[in-house]
Amino acid sequence: MSVSDLSNDRAPERDWFLALLVDHVNEHGGSIPLTITVGGSVVTGTLIGVGEYYERTADDLSDVFPSRADTITEALQQAGTDSVNAVKRHKEQVRKGETELETPHFLHLRNVQFLSAGPTTETALWRGRIDDISGFSLGEATV
Numbered sequence: 331m332s333v334s335d336l337s338n339d340r341a342p343e344r345d346w347f348l349a350l351l352v353d354h355v356n357e358h359g360g361s362i363p364l365t366i367t368v369g370g371s372v373v374t375g376t377l378i379g380v381g382e383y384y385e386r387t388a389d390d391l392s393d394v395f396p397s398r399a400d401t402i403t404e405a406l407q408q409a410g411t412d413s414v415n416a417v418k419r420h421k422e423q424v425r426k427g428e429t430e431l432e433t434p435h436f437l438h439l440r441n442v443q444f445l446s447a448g449p450t451t452e453t454a455l456w457r458g459r460i461d462d463i464s465g466f467s468l469g470e471a472t473v
Contacts, residue, residue, distance in 0.1 A: 344460045349433035352460065355379040356417045356434055364439065367465040368458055371446070374471040375439035375456060380417070383438035384410030386455055435460060445473055 351362055356379045365374040378386075388406035392399035423429045436457055444451040450473055 344433060345463065345466070346433070348437070348463065348466050349460055351377060352434045352437045353417070356381075356414065357421060361440070363468065363470040365467050365469060365471040366437075366458075366463050368463050371444060372471060373439065373442060373444055373456065373458070375442035376470070378438050378440050379414070380434075380436075380438060381410040381414040382440070383455060383457065384413065386440060390454060433460070437463075443471075443473075445471060 351364075354360070355362060355377055359379050359382065361382075362377040363375075364377045365372065367373075384406045388403040388410075391402045391406070395402060417434075420429070420432065424431045437460055439456040439458075440454065442453045442456040444453075
């Protein structure tokens, strides 16, 4: 996305600022408290990078499948490492002017709560398409 896209009257397919936040945690790690609206639902949690998402998913699945823990952990940690390295390679190519900047397609949350008029549902991790998010705010919502 270029600066000229930001001044265009037509709304972009994905929020450039949200994509920037996701891109930052994917490349540099860290976390950001975030509340999003997706499909009419409110989801709140902590934005994390793709590497941390795969590491935590590996830990969770290893607990569920202890006999395959080593295989699961190795595969998902490799997926996380490969994803982080791909982000860094892409950013370096952009810095060198070799390619256009591509924004991320997915965001990852930990310590997730799905807020509704009824009971709040909680889950450890959540992965969602950035294109499907209709709004967001910094900070975690509380009920």
